[in-house]
Amino acid sequence: MAGKDIHVGLVGAGIGGLAAAVALGRAGARATVLESASVLGEVCAFRFYPQEQTKETPNVSRLLRAWGVADVIGDNLVRMEELNMRKRDGTKVGHTPMKRVEKTLGQPWWVVHRAHLHQGLVEISQKSGADVITDSKVTKLDYQEGKQVNVTTERGKTYTFDLLIGSDGINSVVRKTILPDVQPKPPTAIVPYDQIRKDPVAKDLIDKLTMEVWMSEKSYLVSYPISAGKDFNMVLPHHCSNFVDTVEQVDIQELRDTYKDYDPRIKRIVDMIPEAQRWPLMVIGPLNTWSTPSRNIVLIGDAAHSMVNHMAQGAATAMEDGAFLAKAIGEAVKGNMTIAEPVELYERERMPKAYAKQQISFLNGAIWHLSDGPEQRARDKAMSPELTGEQYVRSPNLYGDPATVLELYGYDAEEHARIAIARFLHQREPADPQTGVTKVLEDRYMNWFRPSQEKARL
Template identity: 55%
Template structure:
């Protein structure tokens, strides 16, 4: 079929929006990204995620009681082996810079200082976009990747307001790795007995909060997210006195408490806001659609917010490729995207909340059962199931082994097959099931492949 021109406008140049722009550009679309800020950048620090020396690989995850006692453990190479991908840690700013560079190389037009003020439906089914400075654009599709306070979502669903599901919130802080290494009390968290640098993810679990730490920026920075509770729940970012942070964790492991004492003033408290799940992510005309936090902001306990936004972009771009190829309309592509991604994002929201719940169990029977269920991990064994979701086999494959483009291809094939799942005619096997159960360990020449369709 003849190629169709597709002009896409993306509102918001964060990690999700830029990733989406790259995927659509590579599919053959013309992409303009409108960013409200006067300069590009990302707020926040660590992200679990391509960008050179700033990437950090790490060896293990240690789950601890708040006094430092280790109760759970994951060898990261096992996760990497199971998923087929490396597990890297990177500063959000470094990742964002790398994605922006890739986007521009793929012809994406990024326009800063372009805060969107209004949208208008056009007679030909397109969308008009106007900025506060009076600049106007016309797009075949508008994608809202403009975060928790999204103007696109407010336009589509004015009654939807992201809110904290509980009083849980978080401080974010960074301490130079060298400061941790030179302190005799904290050195053992970042060095082995021979003085060699080690890179680990550490979690200190407690009933009213937890601390998670990991290296970023080529292991030059010790990044921390410090969970706690406040009543009433905060709904905006606010700077707090450093003394408040010290007091919050005064009865934790002396090693992490000493690192907290090294945090410079200027710490901020971040609310954990959740959006939805919504009944729709799109306009009635299906020419405006949401991705990322604009559609499904979630608590941070599995560090999946940015990852889920990137998945949205990759999936949506695959759907839009069918429009460019002349196989579907924009509206049909958006419908395929919503059908596939909305349940997945809801799943991520639930997993993220439950992981925090597991980390903050009150001392007593439930906490003891959690810790006992992870005992085999401390022996180096791989459990069938675990409350350590970073090592639980099922959760690892569902969260980290997920391929949004493969998922999109399956949903597109089902749609092209008039809503029926595509199966091998003789065996009734679906390709997804074959990939999950058999093909993951086989050489490609021996993979089970569907050779005929119903």
């Protein structure tokens, strides 16, 4: 039996919007994505993202694999061998073998250039039936409560949708329209591996495909490979003496001076950076709502909950939003829900998840920025079992901390949606009819160590 024809509009063809479009197509809804840029490649390079790379942690690598996006990106999805946590001078204080995280969760941990991720999402979204329309800057929304939403673009074209999703980032036009009182509150560089190999001091940093984190009081530096392991990417967040709310061109000497006391190996690579820009880290929320009262317009991604980048979960959380919301909208397509009910369910379930990530991201930055002293020494001591291969239960290295790995990186947005939908429709959580054990607890305590096809593919 054919489902209902539900037409969903998305404002913004960034990573979150395209991920939602992929998931909506899989759920049986029609998706039209309106993008202001004239060329889709410009979206990734210039509009939304200050960093050229993104970490596809296991919570979203599972989506990229399930949707076929990973197959399109191919070798440009780079898997690292290990993560090392270091003091500013290069002393190693923490260590996570990536294979341990991947085997535990049954999913890979990738890093990828945003352009490659964006390209893969464009291709699969279009294969999923999405209509991605460029040169379509949205200038007006007409959203009478309980009715369809009319969207007008700068070129005078009007579209009508059953539901509108604002996936247009931190400067969201959709958010400014439906939540006009909300305002955001107040860097990266790439060097080719071949250039680093020629440096006698720096070259030993690239013997393996690793992620390295150098921690210091008012700055830190994260490095790892991208583009099939050909480029060495660096993220260089630091405190500024002035308030930054827009992109600034940076005197390259200022950048080099900021990191002049770091490990001589990474300092040599910083000195290879030819130019740089400073991007502000802006935060939205937590908000009381992500939607209009009748739930005919809703926000996802940075439009709803932008966060600092210390856990590398901004793009990941946007993709989770789209995956969850699309699963719920699929029930409206089947006739099991009204148009408003998937949005209501999405807000109820996803808002606490996003807020938790915002807090954890902030706290991880605080952990990395500890001043030399008792707290810094306690942090390093607490990480020390990682260096000797001891089994540990907690760690300030949140990329390897068992609880954080399971809670954040082990999260499955589509499974969460399936359970929430079953609870909504049947007023109970899915459970084994004989034992009464819920699937959530069975997955947590037993299914994780059972063989599976997904784990076999790692």
